[in-house]
Amino acid sequence: MTFSVASQQDPAFEPWLERQLSHSASAMLASISPVSLVKHRPGFGQTLRPLVGAVVASPVLGNYDPDPDYFFHWFRDSAVVIDALRLLYVERRIGDEALRHLRDFTRFSLALNGLDGRAVAAVQGRRARVAPELLQYLREDHDLARIHGDAVVAETRVNPDGTLDILRWARPQHDGPPLRALALLRWAAAGHLDAALLAEVTPLIRFDIDFTLRHWREPSYDIWEEELGHHYYTLRVAGAALAEGAAWLEGLGDTAQAQRCREASRAVLGLLDGYWVDEGVDDLDSTRGYYRSRVLADDRPSPKALDIAVILSAIHSLGTEAAHGPADPRMQATLARLDALFDAAYPINHGRAAGRGAAMGRYAGDVYCSGGAYYFSTLGAAEFCFRAAAMGDDARHWLERGDAYLATVRAYTPDSGDLSEQFDQRSGAQTSAKQLAWSHAAFISCASARRIAGAACQAPRGR
Structure with a gap:
C-alpha cells in the first residue's frame, strides 16, 4: 500500500507490519489441525x-x-x-x-x-x-x-x-x-x-x-x-x-x-x-449514546453494557448495509465511549507516546486473568477504523485512528511477534493464553482492512 499515515511518521512501521503479518499467519496455522x-x-x-x-x-x-x-x-x-x-x-x-x-x-x-x-x-x-x-x-x-x-x-x-x-x-x-x-x-x-x-x-x-x-x-x-x-x-x-x-x-x-x-x-x-442508549437527547439521529451489549434474561441492568463486543460485531458481520456497521454514526459513537473508558481505566494508557491509541479491553471492571487489554480488542478497534475509512468520507481521520491503535499493538508485541490473549493494563506484559489463534487472526483481518482502506482512499471518487 503506498498510502500510509503511520509510515509518514515512522518509516519502520510498514516493515514491522509485514513481519508481524507473516508471523501471525504462521502462528495461526499452528492452531489448525494440530495433530502432533x-x-x-x-x-x-x-x-x-x-x-x-x-x-x-x-x-x-x-x-x-x-x-x-x-x-x-x-x-x-x-x-x-x-x-x-x-x-x-x-x-x-x-x-x-x-x-x-x-x-x-x-x-x-x-x-x-x-x-x-x-x-x-x-x-x-x-x-x-x-x-x-x-x-x-x-x-x-x-x-x-x-x-x-x-x-x-x-x-x-x-x-x-x-x-x-x-x-x-x-x-x-x-x-x-x-x-x-x-x-x-x-x-x-x-x-x-x-x-x-x-x-x-x-x-x-x-x-x-x-x-x-x-x-x-x-x-x-x-x-x-x-x-x-x-x-x-x-x-x-x-x-x-x-x-x-x-x-x-x-x-x-x-x-x-x-x-x-x-x-x-x-x-x-x-x-x-432498540439497543441504542440515548443519553438525554430527543433527536432520533443523536450520536450522544452507545449501543448496549446485552439485555439479560431477568432484565437486570448489567455493568457490562458498554462492551467491545459491539465493535467486534461490526467487523465480524461486515456486509453491504450501513446500519450497525463501521459507517453507522451510532457505532462510531460507541467506539468513542469505549475508547474513553479504557483510556481512563488502564494505567498503560496514561501519558502514552504520541501517535498511539488507547489499549482496549472488553468492558469496565473486567477481572479475568489480568483484566487487561486484549490484542483482539485493540486490533478490532483498528479494523473498525479502517473499515470506516473505506466506507465513509473522513478517510484520513479514520486511517489515522486505525494506525494509532496498531501502533499500540506494536508497542506491546515482542520482537518474536507472539501474541497472547491479553497484555497487562499496568505493565503491558503478555498474560492469559499464549499464541491465541484469535489474536493472530485479528491481526490478519486488521491488516487486510488497512490495505482495502488505503486502496479506497487512493481511488478517484465520484460526485
Whole structure:
C-alpha cells in the first residue's frame, strides 16, 4: 500500500507490519489441525489427540498454571480463524494448503453434529475416574444427556479430538453457527472452490443458516461466556448470516427458505435498533449514546453494557448495509465511549507516546486473568477504523485512528511477534493464553482492512 499515515511518521512501521503479518499467519496455522500435539488432563482421566480439521484456541498447552487451558475447538474462535485463512489465501500468502484446511475443517464440523451426550452420560464409572478435588468442575449426567441434535453446536466448545467437553461451562452459546456460516459463505463467494469442495461446504452452510433461523430469538450466553440473555453481538452476526444466507439460498433456488431468512434478518436489525442508549437527547439521529451489549434474561441492568463486543460485531458481520456497521454514526459513537473508558481505566494508557491509541479491553471492571487489554480488542478497534475509512468520507481521520491503535499493538508485541490473549493494563506484559489463534487472526483481518482502506482512499471518487 503506498498510502500510509503511520509510515509518514515512522518509516519502520510498514516493515514491522509485514513481519508481524507473516508471523501471525504462521502462528495461526499452528492452531489448525494440530495433530502432533497431545493434551493430558490427568485429573479428568483424559488424553486428547486432535483430529484433522480441528482448530484449537491456543496450541500452547496450559493448565491454569497460570496460563488457562484453551486446548478446545471453540465454535466461535474457529470460525474467526477460518475466515482469516481465506484472507491469507486470497492475498496469496498461502497456497492450496488453505483449501485442504477448509475441507478438513468442514468434515470435522459436520462430524460433530453426530455427537450424543446421552452416550457419554451412560458410561459406567465416569465420575470415578475424576480426581475428587476436580469433581466440582465435572458436568452432571443430566446436563450431558441433553446434548444431541442442535444442542451440539450450541455447546460453545468441544474437545479437538471430536468429543464433547465434559467440563462445566457457560452453555448454550449461539454465535458459533452464524459466524461459521458467514466465514463459509465468504469462501464460497470468492470463487476459489472447485465443485467437489463446494459440494462438501454446502451442507454445513445450510445447517448453520437453518440453526440460526431456528434459534436466533432464544437467550444464550454472551461472547465472553459469562451472562445469559440477549446479546448485541450474537444478534448482529445472526442477522448478517441470515441476510447473506438468504441471497445464497435464492441462488440455489430455495426461495421459500430465503424469504424466511430475509424476514428474520430484518427483524433482527429492527430489534438491535432498540439497543441504542440515548443519553438525554430527543433527536432520533443523536450520536450522544452507545449501543448496549446485552439485555439479560431477568432484565437486570448489567455493568457490562458498554462492551467491545459491539465493535467486534461490526467487523465480524461486515456486509453491504450501513446500519450497525463501521459507517453507522451510532457505532462510531460507541467506539468513542469505549475508547474513553479504557483510556481512563488502564494505567498503560496514561501519558502514552504520541501517535498511539488507547489499549482496549472488553468492558469496565473486567477481572479475568489480568483484566487487561486484549490484542483482539485493540486490533478490532483498528479494523473498525479502517473499515470506516473505506466506507465513509473522513478517510484520513479514520486511517489515522486505525494506525494509532496498531501502533499500540506494536508497542506491546515482542520482537518474536507472539501474541497472547491479553497484555497487562499496568505493565503491558503478555498474560492469559499464549499464541491465541484469535489474536493472530485479528491481526490478519486488521491488516487486510488497512490495505482495502488505503486502496479506497487512493481511488478517484465520484460526485
